[in-house]
Amino acid sequence: MSNTTATTELDVELEKYRVELTGYCYRMLGSSFEAEDAVQDTLVRAWRSHEKFEGRSSLRSWLYRIATNVCLDMLTAGNKRARPMDLSEATPLAQAALSPRPDHTWLEPMPDSRVLPATADPAEAAVAKESVRLAFMAALQQLPAKQRAVLILREVLAWKASEVAELLGTSVASVNSALQRARATLAERTDPAADAAVSDPLDADQQKLLERYVAAFEGYDMTALTALLHEDAVMTMPPFDLWLRGTADITGFMTTVGSACAGSRLRPVEVNGLPGFAHYKPDPEAGGFTPWAVQVLEISDGRITGFHCFLDTERWFPLFGLPLHLEAETDQVEQGV
Secondary structure (H helix, E strand, O other): OOHHHHHHHHHHHHHOOHHHHHHHHHHHHOOHHHHHHHHHHHHHHHHHHHHHOOOOOOHHHHHHHHHHHHHHHHHHHOOOOEOHHHHOOOOOHHHOOOOEOOHHHEOOOOEHHHHOOOOOOHHHHHHHHHOOOHHHHHHHOOOOHHHHHHHHHHHHOOOOHHHHHHHHOOOHHHHHHHHHHHHHHHHHHOOOOOOOOOOOOOOHHHHHHHHHHHHHHHOOOHHHHHHHEEEEEEEEOOOEOOEEEOHHHHHHHHOOOOHHHOOOEEEEEEEOOEEEEEEEEEOOOOOOEEEEEEEEEEEEOOEEEEEEEEOOHHHHHHHOOOOOOEOHHHHHOOOOO
16 A cells, blocks of 8 residues: 555544544633644644554544643643623623623634534434533533543543543543532533523424524514513623623613614524524625624523624634625525524
């Protein structure tokens, strides 16, 4: 076999693991772009040192060991990515001010296709989706880096304690202890009801809820929107640290500071294991519609409980493969949700 053929075969073999490794690194780092950088670094390191791979573990385990070390190195700065509500109290509408924080502050959205490998097992798919939802991701960020790795490997990826101990170069007892502490921290930090009602795939009632949401938002009908929101619904808008709680403040913001979004168009996206939309607002200069946000919706008990708008469209729309402009006539094309 020629060196060129061997190299090509190795590239193909390594590439098979890109999506699941990206999912792992994303859960570890909380950043879409840092996760993709970490995976690229992992695959380059694996490619360069493949001749030293002795095959005592599987290629997959070896790649996860490299990826874990890459992520632990990246986390030595101690930065914990967060949602706006993790950093401050809700702001009353009367005091609302749009103050941005640096990109590295925020937990970032991620397209499902980049982090959720295809699987024929519905239970496995459900666990994978639950483990990239924003609430769970935010809770993960509160864990020390090695506890984070242990919890992801054991609870999400279903590795055995002995396998995790070998990967981390520690004992099974140490892994079990880390897992116990991580579970306790997550129990304190997560709402067990959060997203509990989001089925996979969405059921008929949830589909109808989203259809009503699109109609209300595109029509900028605040009465209809209020009927769909939980009374304690939360709205966030990274990179701004402002967040709002309750239907009155959310709809009040949308009709004042956010009034330029009237007449917007929404297109469905699959993001963080949750329903989402690409939000385009009217473009008064060029005509048609211009990118404004990637929306991620959290649903519970038939209502929308979280309404998260990621506004840095120059980063997010290319990541999701979304067009950077919609022509005016596009809104007349019937779109499914």
